[in-house]
Amino acid sequence: xxxxxxxxxxxxxxxxxxxxxxxxxxxxxxxxxxxxxxxxxxxxxxxxxxxxxxxxxxxxxxxxxxxxxxxxxxxxxxxxxxxxxxxxxxxxxxxxxxxxxxxxxxxxxxxxxxxxxxxxxxxxxxxxxxxxxxxxxxxxxxxxxxxxxxxxxxxxxxxxxxxxxxxxxxxxxxxxxxxxxxxxxxxxxxxxxxxxxxxxxxxxxxxxxxxxxxxxxxxxxxx
Amino acid sequence: xxxxxxxxxxxxxxxxxxxxxxxxxxxxxxxxxxxxxxxxxxxxxxxxxxxxxxxxxxxxxxxxxxxxxxxxxxxxx
Numbered sequence: 001x002x003x004x005x006x007x008x009x010x011x012x013x014x015x016x017x018x019x020x021x022x023x024x025x026x027x028x029x030x031x032x033x034x035x036x037x038x039x040x041x042x043x044x045x046x047x048x049x050x051x052x053x054x055x056x057x058x059x060x061x062x063x064x065x066x067x068x069x070x071x072x073x074x075x076x077x078x079x080x081x082x083x084x085x086x087x088x089x090x091x092x093x094x095x096x097x098x099x100x101x102x103x104x105x106x107x108x109x110x111x112x113x114x115x116x117x118x119x120x121x122x123x124x125x126x127x128x129x130x131x132x133x134x135x136x137x138x139x140x141x142x143x144x145x146x147x148x149x150x151x152x153x154x155x156x157x158x159x160x161x162x163x164x165x166x167x168x169x170x171x172x173x174x175x176x177x178x179x180x181x182x183x184x185x186x187x188x189x190x191x192x193x194x195x196x197x198x199x200x201x202x203x204x205x206x207x208x209x210x211x212x213x214x215x216x217x218x219x220x221x222x223x
Numbered sequence: 224x225x226x227x228x229x230x231x232x233x234x235x236x237x238x239x240x241x242x243x244x245x246x247x248x249x250x251x252x253x254x255x256x257x258x259x260x261x262x263x264x265x266x267x268x269x270x271x272x273x274x275x276x277x278x279x280x281x282x283x284x285x286x287x288x289x290x291x292x293x294x295x296x297x298x299x300x
Contacts, residue, residue, distance in 0.1 A: 028254045
């Protein structure tokens, strides 16, 4: 239980976000109206995704230095969790866009950048599944994972800022300046980011532990 | 003299009423929020339902975590 305090923290923060996210006051803005509360759920997906994918790259680098199946599993499961959060981020963003911009998808640099980045990560999964040899699979997907991260992060966070965009946080303006200046929203937004990020790590950890178990059982059966 | 009194009364009434009218007009121009939902208290029903759903899913995650821990112990032995 000593090492699981962060899971308890995740539970507390997420329950707090669900309650306070709906009840605490938010700025009264035209068009956004109450949908501004999506900030507590849509944006933390991307924060969580970035954190979990960073962990995945960390394990990939470590794998290339000391190749062990353990590091390969950790990197793979973290990448899968991050990809899942990214797709949830795209889906929630699309719903929000429909009711504020009037379309499920717009040809916006921020949106298309995120979509391309997700496709790059989709290719990671395809690449991984196309190897028979375990060591080859682990090594090449570790290398690709590093490239995918290096290509995806500018697409998410740098390129959209260089052009005009509907999306907050693009076209030069950080997303926080506009809505988040409101200190009431900060009270929920920061806990939301921490809580959802911790949940991402929790899911990645559980998936990894199941994969470790599976590997151990296979090894025992072979022995 | 009488006319002055009426005028004064009218001015007083206007001074009292105009700010109220102005406030009412402003409220109409403000972005629409779910104020009725909050006033009726039904929002708490939604919050309670979401909290229960989330708590249930998180409890499931915790039991899953424990089950995996138990399996890890078994496989280690």
